[in-house]
Amino acid sequence: MASKATGRWLVLAVPYLWLLALFLVPFLIVFKISLSQDAIAQPPYLPTFDLSGGWALFRENFAELSFENYGYVLSWDNEFIEAYGSSLWIAGISTILLLLVGYPIAYGMARAPKSIRPTLLMLVILPFWTSFLIRVYAWIGILSPEGLLNQLLFALGIVNRDAPLQILNTDTAVYIGIVYSYLPFMILPLYAALEKMDETLLEAAADLGCPPFAAFWKITWPLSLPGVFAGCLLCFIPAVGEFVIPDLLGGSDTLMIGKVLWTEFSVNRSWTVSSAVAVLLLMVLVIPIVFYQNLQAREMERR
Amino acid sequence: MRKGLSWFNVSSIALGFAFLYIPIILLVIYSFNASRMVTVWAGFSTHWYWQLFQNQQLLDAAWVTLRVAFLTATVATVLGTLAAITLTRYGRFTGRTLFSGMVYAPLVMPEVITGLSLLLLFVAIGLDRGFWTITLAHITFTLCFVSVVVQSRLVTFDRSLEEAALDLGCPPFKTFFVVTLPIILPAVISGWMLAFTLSLDDLVIASFTTGPGATTLPMRIYSQVRLGVTPEINAACTILIAIVTVVVIFVSIMTKRQEIERQKAERMAAAEG
Numbered sequence: 349m350a351s352k353a354t355g356r357w358l359v360l361a362v363p364y365l366w367l368l369a370l371f372l373v374p375f376l377i378v379f380k381i382s383l384s385q386d387a388i389a390q391p392p393y394l395p396t397f398d399l400s401g402g403w404a405l406f407r408e409n410f411a412e413l414s415f416e417n418y419g420y421v422l423s424w425d426n427e428f429i430e431a432y433g434s435s436l437w438i439a440g441i442s443t444i445l446l447l448l449v450g451y452p453i454a455y456g457m458a459r460a461p462k463s464i465r466p467t468l469l470m471l472v473i474l475p476f477w478t479s480f481l482i483r484v485y486a487w488i489g490i491l492s493p494e495g496l497l498n499q500l501l502f503a504l505g506i507v508n509r510d511a512p513l514q515i516l517n518t519d520t521a522v523y524i525g526i527v528y529s530y531l532p533f534m535i536l537p538l539y540a541a542l543e544k545m546d547e548t549l550l551e552a553a554a555d556l557g558c559p560p561f562a563a564f565w566k567i568t569w570p571l572s573l574p575g576v577f578a579g580c581l582l583c584f585i586p587a588v589g590e591f592v593i594p595d596l597l598g599g600s601d602t603l604m605i606g607k608v609l610w611t612e613f614s615v616n617r618s619w620t621v622s623s624a625v626a627v628l629l630l631m632v633l634v635i636p637i638v639f640y641q642n643l644q645a646r647e648m649e650r651r
Numbered sequence: 652m653r654k655g656l657s658w659f660n661v662s663s664i665a666l667g668f669a670f671l672y673i674p675i676i677l678l679v680i681y682s683f684n685a686s687r688m689v690t691v692w693a694g695f696s697t698h699w700y701w702q703l704f705q706n707q708q709l710l711d712a713a714w715v716t717l718r719v720a721f722l723t724a725t726v727a728t729v730l731g732t733l734a735a736i737t738l739t740r741y742g743r744f745t746g747r748t749l750f751s752g753m754v755y756a757p758l759v760m761p762e763v764i765t766g767l768s769l770l771l772l773f774v775a776i777g778l779d780r781g782f783w784t785i786t787l788a789h790i791t792f793t794l795c796f797v798s799v800v801v802q803s804r805l806v807t808f809d810r811s812l813e814e815a816a817l818d819l820g821c822p823p824f825k826t827f828f829v830v831t832l833p834i835i836l837p838a839v840i841s842g843w844m845l846a847f848t849l850s851l852d853d854l855v856i857a858s859f860t861t862g863p864g865a866t867t868l869p870m871r872i873y874s875q876v877r878l879g880v881t882p883e884i885n886a887a888c889t890i891l892i893a894i895v896t897v898v899v900i901f902v903s904i905m906t907k908r909q910e911i912e913r914q915k916a917e918r919m920a921a922a923e924g
Binding site for chain 2 (some may be wrong): 449478485517606633
């Protein structure tokens, strides 16, 4: 009996402790470093808590912590606030585009004959298995001024060879990149919600003389809302912190917080400021993240 | 409303798939281009593939990446399955909210935050950065994906099978390996594959947590991509795409066959009883 309880306890404890040590504790460290000051030392911040120094030293170190970095990040003189704003804006627009592109595809898939649905589903998931970096990279070759899209437009005579479309290194390229990379994340929850829907509801509406579009708006759309929320959150939250897409496809004036954090960390080498940027980004995202978690947990329990 | 597909449904599926696949197909085609210019077609050639196999740096990076991905997937599958069992079988327990929060949050957490926080942890505890720190970081974020995949299988399967085994005196540990694991195996395998490809794929978290001497393939590709598009990178990408496609198709055929056989066995058992 005792061994049974121990076994039960171990199953719980191993992943729990792992996540505590490597997911939760790191956040506390980030928070602590965001209150520290940069220093030329190893590690490059002060104070470092030395517990061997006893209580007095601990208190002394504690007193050195300050919110100075937050003041720096939140000051209008620096580009951080602008970067947060433009990240939220770009992620928001991308999420709306994703919904507009993904919904008709998921809807079509859910209405396809049952026999081909697994194949369609697999075709949506397959590109997701290929590297994110590769998929973003593929668009550089398409969107660049001498790229394949412009070549096609030259050949069709739509665009003059002397004035190719400038899409690469603009915000438009970032939107295309995000929509392309995140599309499966939008389609899958939408499809899951639409596939469960009872077709007879629509038949009843049609029998009672409801036109198809009104039936869609009054029946299908409300019933698919859980999928819409899940898809939008699944795309919006990571898109706000996106780094690779704005870096490779965006221009020098594309300001996104993930890229700013990376630059602050790897170029300016300020660990304390990048920690403060990360903490603030997390605070911006905490509401959608909690919302998403509740949605996920409820979905699992309902089944 | 009539059943079946309208022209609108068909065209949205067709356009959607065209959008998803054309960029990848173009990338593959241009990896066989004879010209160094990526956008000008100058005839078929496998030149860039030969070039690739002489690029020692790239090969080294590929080897590091494969080792990290293999270790990551294996450990993350074990931990993720344990986490899934806890979340679906243990009911309410103290700290459950925190636990489920820690399982779901990394799914949407921006990679820059995960990467930075893990790096700062490794620095704080004085761990030398390199192969092992990348692996630890990858296990942490992929185990959550494994857990979600396995959970979705655990909640849909018939628990009376487990209960029957336990009632007949089978110890819980053995019940898991004899009854539960064979049933959830397809989900565990796809969890392993998901963890493997996520690890293979990751650039941001690896860049934060790496140290001298451990450069992964995405990091190597990224540093070359920043300098511009080259057919050599196209060739490297094509090889990766080919590997992933073959593995995914192979596993999905395997799991489908297993599923059909299991259903057949169940039907036969029902007929006999």
